[in-house]
Amino acid sequence: MNVILLGAPGSGKGTQAEKIQAELGLTHVASGDLFRFNLKNRTELGLLAETYMNRGELVPDDITVAMVRQRMQEPDIQNGVLLDGFPRTLAQAEALEKMLADMGHQVDAVIYLEVPDDEIITRLSGRLICRECQTPFHKVYNPFKTCPFDKCNGEYLYQRDDDKPETVKARLETFHKQTSPLVDYYENQDRLIRISGLGTIDQVGEAIIRSLQQAGHRSP
Ligand code: AMP
Numbered sequence: 001m002n003v004i005l006l007g008a009p010g011s012g013k014g015t016q017a018e019k020i021q022a023e024l025g026l027t028h029v030a031s032g033d034l035f036r037f038n039l040k041n042r043t044e045l046g047l048l049a050e051t052y053m054n055r056g057e058l059v060p061d062d063i064t065v066a067m068v069r070q071r072m073q074e075p076d077i078q079n080g081v082l083l084d085g086f087p088r089t090l091a092q093a094e095a096l097e098k099m100l101a102d103m104g105h106q107v108d109a110v111i112y113l114e115v116p117d118d119e120i121i122t123r124l125s126g127r128l129i130c131r132e133c134q135t136p137f138h139k140v141y142n143p144f145k146t147c148p149f150d151k152c153n154g155e156y157l158y159q160r161d162d163d164k165p166e167t168v169k170a171r172l173e174t175f176h177k178q179t180s181p182l183v184d185y186y187e188n189q190d191r192l193i194r195i196s197g198l199g200t201i202d203q204v205g206e207a208i209i210r211s212l213q214q215a216g217h218r219s220p
Helices: 013-024 031-040 044-055 061-072 090-102 117-125 165-179 181-188 201-218
Strands: 003-007 027-030 081-084 109-114 127-130 136-138 192-196
Touching: 003 013, 003 181, 013 027, 013 081, 013 201, 027 031, 027 061, 031 044, 031 061, 031 081, 044 061, 044 165, 061 090, 090 181, 109 181, 109 201, 117 127, 117 165, 165 181, 181 192, 192 201
Parallel strands: 003 081, 003 109, 027 081, 109 192
Antiparallel strands: 127 136
């Protein structure tokens, strides 16, 4: 199965991706993580993306598509991918379809995590991330100071620059303007599954997995 996680920043895509990939055996590919990895290593791509990321804007489609295309050529994608944060524009959605078609695959389901803007702002202003494994935590809802996973050796959690209030507002505007048209796009293709992102992490995760299992039974 190839699945897209669609939703505003802070809607829970990254948190749920961990659970879904473990449960369904999909490879998690998060475009934001790929950009942050490049930024951390000061690569040409990372430096190019930095200005856009700091302003809460989307990195141009050609750069983003080239980066994701490269990742999609790795062997672990063959068993199915869970895309998180990509596509974010109609042009990216069309590029993805072509990428998957070239591999003999297709988009099987699109999970749209619905969360109201005021809740997004509360979540992002308290979000903390592990620099090593990129797992998101929250100052109040999921409170850790250091990453609890052994593989990360007690790495201190940090607040992403783009989770500061001014940038959060810009990112939400970007979502409504450029990414929300994808909701209609995938709805018209009958691939969209709407899930409320407002329950507990476990409740939302279970609703996603149940709906993907049903979608998996329906697909040829
Ligand atoms: P995220 O971690 O998904 O919130 O992404 C962080 C930032 O990376 C975004 O605000 C964008 O600047 C950039 N980014 C991530 N994914 C994309 C994408 N699919 N298209 C363009 N920019 C992206």
